[in-house]
Amino acid sequence: MTRPIIFCDFDGTITETDNIISLMKTFAPPEWEAIKDDILDQTLSIKEGVSRLFSLIPSSKKEDMVQYLRDSAVIREGFEEFVDYTAKHGIPLYIVSGGLDFFVHPLLEAYGPFHGVYCNEASFNDSTISILWPHPCDEQCGSGGCGCCKPSILRTLSLSEGSKVFVIGDSVTDLEMAKLGDTVMARDFLAEKCMENGIPFIHFETFHDCKEALEKEGVVR
């Protein structure tokens, strides 16, 4: 039997909404909207855009931002049960996120441990926030500007092992890893992008749907 391995996005997938957008709405001056639009129409790479967004916010806001998201971020229904289910059946679950360590880790704290959590890192050493990129694109990624390069991580962790790769996500930033997955669980923009690109996917709204999909795929002994 091939070994199942799961790659799951964070913002908009594990949490119901995008945490970077929530932070900008609350903590950034109005200029953030133009930067967001440039990211969306791909005038700016995600990497460059996220750097510019956080450069708008003073480093002194760190604790306020963490507290704000602890209070307001909603974890998608069924996530806790899904994590327990994968742990019980020994299925590696990796979180791959374009979000930042200072909020990804606190929001996941109650659910782990995970096989791995891959995200970007924020530095609060200067007057405004700067971003570090510990998971850059490999030579096979056409983008070069992913920030946290999900397909590169997936290639490193799974392709050498003949694994059955499950990808769970919600946005265009998950498309390149969806192309590499054996089974894709998608909602929102990722579902649309999968349709446009002819990638078969299972639609999900809660993590109960994801658990059901794993059961149907027969990967659980």
Ligand SMILES: [Zn+2]
């Ligand atoms: Zn990349």
